[in-house]
Amino acid sequence: MNQIETRQGSFGLHAAIGYDSFSELYPPEGTRPWRFIGNRRHSQFTYPDGQYDPEDFYGDSDLSDWIRGNHDADLMAVIRYESHGPFGRFLIEEEIGFSDTVTKGVCCELIAVVNLTELHGHGHNTPEAGFKALRDGLEQYSEWRNGSVYRYVITDHRGEVVDTRGQLYDFNCACSKMEKALAKAEEAAETERRLSDEWAARDVITVDAVPGAIGAVT
Numbered sequence: 001m002n003q004i005e006t007r008q009g010s011f012g013l014h015a016a017i018g019y020d021s022f023s024e025l026y027p028p029e030g031t032r033p034w035r036f037i038g039n040r041r042h043s044q045f046t047y048p049d050g051q052y053d054p055e056d057f058y059g060d061s062d063l064s065d066w067i068r069g070n071h072d073a074d075l076m077a078v079i080r081y082e083s084h085g086p087f088g089r090f091l092i093e094e095e096i097g098f099s100d101t102v103t104k105g106v107c108c109e110l111i112a113v114v115n116l117t118e119l120h121g122h123g124h125n126t127p128e129a130g131f132k133a134l135r136d137g138l139e140q141y142s143e144w145r146n147g148s149v150y151r152y153v154i155t156d157h158r159g160e161v162v163d164t165r166g167q168l169y170d171f172n173c174a175c176s177k178m179e180k181a182l183a184k185a186e187e188a189a190e191t192e193r194r195l196s197d198e199w200a201a202r203d204v205i206t207v208d209a210v211p212g213a214i215g216a217v218t
Helices: 060-071 116-121 127-145 171-200
Strands: 003-008 014-019 035-039 050-052 075-084 087-096 110-114 150-155 161-168
Touching: 003 171, 014 171, 035 060, 050 060, 060 075, 060 110, 075 127, 087 127, 110 116, 110 127, 116 127, 150 171, 161 171
Parallel strands: 035 050
Antiparallel strands: 003 014, 014 150, 035 110, 075 087, 075 110, 150 161
16 A cells, blocks of 8 residues: 555554555446446446447437437436546536437447436435436546545554555545544553553553553553
C-alpha cells in the first residue's frame, strides 16, 4: 500500500491510509441493479453486460425498440465518457423514461438499462431514485477505474495489524473511517493496559505489554 497519510495513536498504535492495491480485483457493485449495453465500436467500460453495434440500426428509434425487447428495459440512460487526460468520468447524457426514445444512442459510450422489478428489489421506488442510484454508482465506478480507491491499516506496538479496511471511495470519507477505527483500537488498548496492570498487581508480568502498562518495555 502506498501511504498517503499516517496518524500516531495512543499506546503505540499507528494508522496509515493509502491507495488500495487490491481494488483492481474487485470492481464496485454500486451501479446495480442497472445493466450496461456497451457500444461495440467504442467503449471504455470494462465489464458490460452486453453489446450492440450501432451499424445494425437505422436510427435511435430502432435501437430503442431493440434494447427494450432484448434486454427487458423499462428505463434507460445514455452514458458518455468524459476524458481528462489519463483520467475520466462516466456520466449520464440522457435519461429515458418508459415511453421515451433514445436520441443519442448511436454515438454514445454505452446504454444503462433496468426494469421496475429490479429497481424495486434494490429499494428504488421511483425512476428518479433509480437514476440517482445510477449516477452515484457511475461516480464510484469512475473512481475505481481511475485508481482512486483507498485502504487504511492500523497496527499495534507489536507491528501486528489490528484493523484494516479497503474498497473505500472518497478520500475524506475514508480518512473519517480510519479515525473512528483508530479510536476504537485505542479503547481496546486501554482495556488491555488495565488488565495488564491488574495482573501486575498480582505479581504476574504481561510479556510485551501495551505501552503505559506496568512492566511494559519503554
